[in-house]
Amino acid sequence: xxxxxxxxxxxxxxxxxxxxxxxxxxxxxxxxxxxxxxxxxxxxxxxxxxxxxxxxxxxxxxxxxxxxxxxxxxxxxxxxxxxxxxxxxxxxxxxxxxxxxxxxxxxxxxxxxxxxxxxxxxxxxxxxxxxxxxxxxxxxxxxxxxxxxxxxxxxxxxxxxxxxxxxxxxxxxxxxxxxxxxxxxxxxxxxxxxxxxxxxxxxxxxxxxxxxxxxxxxxxxxxxxxxxxxxxxxxxxxxxxxxxxxxxxxxxxxxxxxxxxxxxxxxxxxxxxxxxxxxxxxxxxxxxxxxxxxxxxxxxxxxxxxxxxxxxxxxxxxxxxxxxxxxxxxxxxxxxxxxxxxxxxxxxxxxxxxxxxxxxxxxxx
Amino acid sequence: xxxxxxxxxxxxxxxxxxxxxxxxxxxxxxxxxxxxxxxxxxxxxxxxxxxxxxxxxxxxxxxxxxxxxxxxxxxxxxxxxxxxxxxxxxxxxxxxxxxxxxxxxxxxxxxxxxxxxxxxxxxxxxxxxxxxxxxxxxxxxxxxxxxxxxxxxxxx
Numbered sequence: 250x251x252x253x254x255x256x257x258x259x260x261x262x263x264x265x266x267x268x269x270x271x272x273x274x275x276x277x278x279x280x281x282x283x284x285x286x287x288x289x290x291x292x293x294x295x296x297x298x299x300x301x302x303x304x305x306x307x308x309x310x311x312x313x314x315x316x317x318x319x320x321x322x323x324x325x326x327x328x329x330x331x332x333x334x335x336x337x338x339x340x341x342x343x344x345x346x347x348x349x350x351x352x353x354x355x356x357x358x359x360x361x362x363x364x365x366x367x368x369x370x371x372x373x374x375x376x377x378x379x380x381x382x383x384x385x386x387x388x389x390x391x392x393x394x395x396x397x398x399x400x401x402x403x404x405x406x407x408x409x410x411x412x413x414x415x416x417x418x419x420x421x422x423x424x425x426x427x428x429x430x431x432x433x434x435x436x437x438x439x440x441x442x443x444x445x446x447x448x449x450x451x452x453x454x455x456x457x458x459x460x461x462x463x464x465x466x467x468x469x470x471x472x473x474x475x476x477x478x479x480x481x482x483x484x485x486x487x488x489x490x491x492x493x494x495x496x497x498x499x500x501x502x503x504x505x506x507x508x509x510x511x512x513x514x515x516x517x518x519x520x521x522x523x524x525x526x527x528x529x530x531x532x533x534x535x536x537x538x539x540x541x542x543x544x545x546x547x548x549x550x551x552x553x554x555x556x557x558x559x560x561x562x563x564x565x566x567x568x569x570x571x572x573x574x575x576x577x578x579x580x581x582x583x584x585x586x587x588x589x590x591x592x593x594x595x596x597x598x599x600x601x602x603x604x605x606x607x608x609x610x611x612x613x614x
Numbered sequence: 615x616x617x618x619x620x621x622x623x624x625x626x627x628x629x630x631x632x633x634x635x636x637x638x639x640x641x642x643x644x645x646x647x648x649x650x651x652x653x654x655x656x657x658x659x660x661x662x663x664x665x666x667x668x669x670x671x672x673x674x675x676x677x678x679x680x681x682x683x684x685x686x687x688x689x690x691x692x693x694x695x696x697x698x699x700x701x702x703x704x705x706x707x708x709x710x711x712x713x714x715x716x717x718x719x720x721x722x723x724x725x726x727x728x729x730x731x732x733x734x735x736x737x738x739x740x741x742x743x744x745x746x747x748x749x750x751x752x753x754x755x756x757x758x759x760x761x762x763x764x765x766x767x768x769x770x
Contacts, residue, residue, distance in 0.1 A: 609672070614677065
């Protein structure tokens with residue numbers, strides 16, 4: 250389990266540390282305060298700098314541009330410069346992510362090398378000169394060793410999507426389960442892909458339980474695995490409702506149902522790993538949040554998943570405190586952490602402090 | 615941002631919450647509505663409630679907080695009261711002195727938050743808010759005070 254996490258030079262953070270991390274970590278703080286950047290940073294580090302993780306981070310932010318390559322074909326390139334605090338690619342630009350845990354410390358260093366750095370001397374692999382031929386390069390170091398050690402940048406300092414594709418095929422994403430649930434609803438294709446690993450296992454009951462929080466009449470779920478129709482990304486998931494003769498498409502039941510199923514699938518698929526959820530309250534009515542937290546907390550404990558989630562919602566914060574207050578003895582498995590970029594450390598609330606602040610109405614966000 | 619959310623004063627109970635603005639009003643402009651008040655006064659259900667684990671700690675973690683004041687009664691023991699307050703503040707203010715300065719405490723931490731502590735009546739002796747208020751009355755010649763003293767004694 251990650252107990253502390255330090256970010257240097259990544260996005261808006263010069264040098265920032267989160268400590269006293271627990272199994273369930275709810276990140277709060279103002280807009281543009283860096284909460285999502287922290288989820289991204291954990292994603293990048295705990296997927297060992299995998300190209301797929303880098304790609305999804307930049308995809309979500311729309312950090313892409315089209316660029317003509319040498320043979321005048323237009324290609325998609327990622328604007329990697331925005332990953333760095335300075336928003337530019339230059340000699341000596343770097344970011345570093347470090348996590349400490351009960352058993353192991355991980356780190357990932359990403360540095361920009363210009364030709365000057367690798368053409369002379371023997372600091373870098375001698376084949377860099379032949380391989381990269383005068384390009385700027387992203388250089389990866391870390392522990393455990395990153396999936397890739399270096400990627401060349403285009404003349405406009407973009408990272409070509411094609412390059413990333415090539416590496417993605419060589420990487421087994423399941424080595425270290427880290428799962429990022431964004432605010433956008435996941436496609437039916439996503440649900441179908443992950444449903445395969447859950448169908449007819451004991452975890453299938455958990456998915457049912459998750460949906461029953463919002464709709465107690467749900468009796469069964471089926472993911473048909475059909476190719477989603479071009480008009481809808483939400484076809485192919487149906488449920489049987491008590492008293493209804495025909496199954497109902499999940500997509501017709503409101504965004505909350507889709508979100509709940511996504512969350513439940515994601516936590517099951519993150520077993521022994523890390524689940525990252527941006528704006529965990531998305532699509533959920535405040536009356537459903539306590540049940541959502543109970544499900545997340547108990548499942549995280551049972552499946553050994555560490556959860557990092559963000560929210561702006563007071564209901565979301567208070568419902569977490571309410572669920573903690575129900576416990577007979579404090580488990581110290583939950584913390585709220587407020588992110589303020591201008592500080593060097595997060596402000597951490599223990600379980601007792603969360604309950605005290607919620608009861609008194611003291612602002613935590 | 616309104617000072618209402620950046621400046622907090624913690625007091626033991628509702629009576630303190632009512633008396634203290636009158637005392638402050640003699641020194642600073644109080645204002646007519648909440649957004650103009652120089653501080654938000656939070657009343658607890660007694661000193662034990664105020665000093666319960668987590669109460670002062672969470673107030674000190676309030677977003678955008680600039681200053682937190684604490685006014686409590688010494689009652690029988692100034693020293694033990696100061697130790698109780700100090701223990702609650704040590705995480706945010708690790709360098710608080712072992713003894714309370716006689717003029718009351720004003721400390722600033724690395725985050726720029728100011729902490730003020732006054733232990734009634736005077737940071738030096740045992741007593742309470744009422745002891746402090748009685749000291750504001752001139753030694754002799756206050757008719758209402760004399761009248762009250764006499765009649766209270768008779769009652770006892």
